Amino acid sequence: MRLSQREDCLEALYKISSERNRPVGFVELSGELQMSDEEIRSILDELEREGHIARVAGGDIMLTDSGRQRGEGVLRKHRTLECFLTEMLGMNTDKASQEACRLEHDVSDETIDRLSLYIRDSCPGAYRWGKKKEREPSRAGMHSLLDFSEGDELRVVSMRGPGWKRRLMDLGIIPGQTISLKRKLRNQSIVVRVKQCDVALSPEIARSIFVEKRT
Amino acid sequence: MKVALIGNPSVGKSLIFNQLTGVGVEVSNYPGTTVELKGGSTCYQREMIDIVDLPGIYSLDGTSEEEDLVRTFLQEGMVDAVIVVMDATRLERNLYLLLQVAEFGIPMIAVLNMIDEMEKEGLEIDTATLEYQLGIEVLETAASKGHNIEKIVPLVRSGARKATLTIPYDRSVEAAVRTLEKTLGAGRTESLWALQGIAKDGTVSEAASAITEQIEARHRMTVQQIIAANRHNYARTIADRVIKTRETKPGFDLDQLLTSSIPGIPILVLVLLSTLLVVFIVGAFLEETIVDAFQVILIDPLLAFGLPPLAETIALSLAIALQAGLGIAFPFVFIFYILLSILEDTGYMTRAAFLADKAMHRVGMHGGAIIPLVLGLGCNVPAVMGLRNLASRREKIIGAFLITMVPCSARTVIILGIVAAFVGILPALTIYLIVFLLITATGLLLSRVTPGEQFGMILEMAPLRRPQSRLVIKKSWLRMQEFLFIAMPMLLVGSIVLGLFEYIGITAMFEELIAPFSEGVLGVPPYAATALLFGILRKEMAFEMLAILGGTANLSAIMTSLQLYIFGLVSVLFVPCVSTIAVLFREMGGRITAAVTLYTVGLGIIIGALINQIFG
Ligand SMILES: Nc1nc2c(ncn2[C@@H]2O[C@H](COP(=O)(O)OP(=O)(O)OP(=O)(O)O)[C@@H](O)[C@H]2O)c(=O)[nH]1
C-alpha cells in the first residue's frame, strides 16, 4: 500500500479523533477519505500491524501514541502548505487543498518549520488593530473598497464583518470576484458593478470589503 | 396543481403573476416590492392551476425574513412545481438562485424574462444550450409586452421536471456532506443547510457544526463562503456557455447624472417638490370643476326641492359626502398615485436611496429605508409592510415611527384640499416643512435611544426604464380601488349616521362636552374636533366630515384661516388611521403600536396647541 494513502488515513483519523475525543467509527473515516471501503480496510489492517492504531470494541479505531504523532505531523504539514498556497501565492482554496494533499507526503519537517516561520514573519501586521479615525480595524497591506476611485477595476480579496456578509456573498461579492467601482460619493457611499448588476453599498460595508486592483 | 413563482427581486414575477391569474398585486421597479405570499389561480384545460407569487430573494440559504419565508414554503412541499423567473440581462446572478432551487429536487421550468431588454443591450442567449445544461425547459418571455406569457402554464403543466445538474462543491464540503449522509442519513440539501447553520434538525446541525469548524480552520473561509463560491463558479460556467454575443453599445449615461452628488441631489429635491406642485395644481383644478358640478346638479336642486326635515338632513349629508369624497379627495389621491407609480417604475427610488444613504444613517437607518418612506407618501399600510426589507429590529422600530408620520395621500388631501385651497399654497408647504422637521427630530431622537444593531445598505439598483402608461394607470387604479370601494362606502354610511345624530341632537351634546378642549386648546370649533375623530377611521374623512358637519364644502365660509391651518396640521400629525394601526400591530406587535399611537396623538395636540398659543 502506498505511503501517501497510509498518511492520509492517519491524518483523517487524527483529525476526527482529536475533535471528538473518542474512537473513530469506520463510516466516519470513510466519509473523510476518497478511497473505496476495501482500500481503507486493507490500509487499516496494515496500520494495526505496524502498531499505529488499535481496534476497540465494536470495531471502532483508536490511534496509538505513535499513530497520533504521525497523524498530527501530516495534518500540520497539510495546513501549513495550504495556508502558504492560498495566503501567499493566492491560489484558490480548492486547488490549494488538493496540492497540499499531494505535497504533504514528500515535504520534510524542516521545510515545514521554515515555511511556517516565513508565513508568520511576512505579514506582521495581520489582524493588528489599527488606529485610524474610522474606529474600524484595518489590515496592514490590505485596501478596502474605499481606498479606490471611480472607474477602478478591482478584485475582491477578502471580507470581514458579520451580519451582512451573507447578502454580499449571494450578490456575488466573494473573494476572487472581479468588480468595478462605478460611483463613489464624497460621503463614501458607493456603487459597485458585479455580475452585470449595480449594487449600492453604505460606507461601513464598503470598508469591510478588501480588494486589489486588477491588472 | 399548485405552482410557485420564484426568482430574484425585480425580475417580473408579480407582473407575470398578474397576467396569469388576473389578480392585481403590486408591480414596481425596485427590489422588495412583494413581501408576502400571494395566491391566485387560473384554469387550463378544465384544470385549476393555483399559482403563488413569492417575494424576490437572492438565495435560498439566506437569513433574511423573505428568504426564510420562501425556504420554509418550499420545505413544506406544498407545490407540485416551481417556475423560476430570471432576468435575462442578469443571467449569471439569477442562475445562482436557480441552482439552489434545483437542489431542492422539485419539478421546475425556467422563464427567461426581460427578453426585450436583453435584445436592446445586444445580448443573445442560447436557450437550447441552457436547457441542456440545466436539464429543464426554458421559456423566453417579455412580461411587459405580454410576449410568451400564455405559454407558461401549458409548459409547466406538461414539461416541468427535476433539474439534472449537480453542483461540484469543494472537496471538503463534499466529504462533509458524505459524512452527514452516511452517519445520520441526512439528505444532500439538508446536509448543506446544516453546514451553513440553517438546518431545522437538531442532531444534524450539531454534527455539522463540528465539521464546519474544522473546514473553516483549514480554509480560513466560512463554509457559507466556500459553498457560495462554488455555486457562483458553476453559474458562471453555465452563463459563459450560453451567452452568445455581447456587444456593448456605449450610450448616454443618465445614471451618471442621477447618482452623483451634483446634480443628483438637486434633482432629488426637484423631483419631490414638483410632484407636490403638480398634485396641487392639477388636483385643485379638477377639484374645483367637480365640486362646482356637484353643487349645480345635486345640492342646489336638493335644497330647492323642499324635503321633510329628517329626509333633508340625511339627503344633504349624503350629497355633501359624495361631493367631498369624489370632488376633493379623488382628484388629489388619483393624481398623486399616478405620479408615485411613475416614480416607482422608472427605477428612480433606488437612486434616491443611494443619495440619501448618509442622511438616513443620521436618523438610525440606511438608504434602503427611503423606499418605504416614499411609499408612505402614498399609503402608510404597504409602507409599514415594506419595513420587512430592513434587517434589524432597531431599524424597523425607527422606521415604524417615521413612516406613520409621513403624510400619506389621504393627508395630502387634507393639506392641499383645506390648507392650500382655503389658506394658501405657502402655508400648505409649511405644513410639509413642519412634518419633515418633526420626522427628522424624531429620527435623531430614536436613533439615540433605540437599542439594537444597525446594518448598512446593500441595495441592488433597479435598471432605469421608461414607465409604461398602461402599467402606471393600472397600478394607480388598483390603489384607487381601495379608496372607491372601501373609503367611499364608509364615508357614505358615516355621513348618514352623522345626519341622524345631528337630527336627534347627539351631536350637539357631544360638541358641548368637547368644546372646552377644542376651543380652549386648539382654538377650533367643537364640530371640527368631532371631524378630527373621524380621521381615525380614514384620514381624509376628517376633512369630508368637516364639510358635512359645517354644512358646506366651502370651508372658508365657516372657519378662519388659522383654524383651518390648525385643523389641517393636527389631523395630519394626529394618530395613524385604523388600517395603519392594524398593520403596525401585525408587523411590530402591541407595544410598538401603542407607543406610535400615543406619540402621534401627543405630538398632534401639542403642536396644534402651540400654534394656537403663538398665533391665536
Ligand atoms: N422591460 C421589461 N420590464 C419588465 C418585464 N417584466 C417586468 N418588468 C418590469 O420590471 C419591474 C419589476 O417587476 P415586478 O413584477 O414587480 O418584479 P418582482 O419579481 O415581482 O419583484 P419583487 O416583488 O421585488 O421580488 C416592473 O417595473 C415591471 O414593469 C419585461 O419583460 N420587460
Ligand SMILES: [Mg+2]
Ligand atoms: Mg413582486
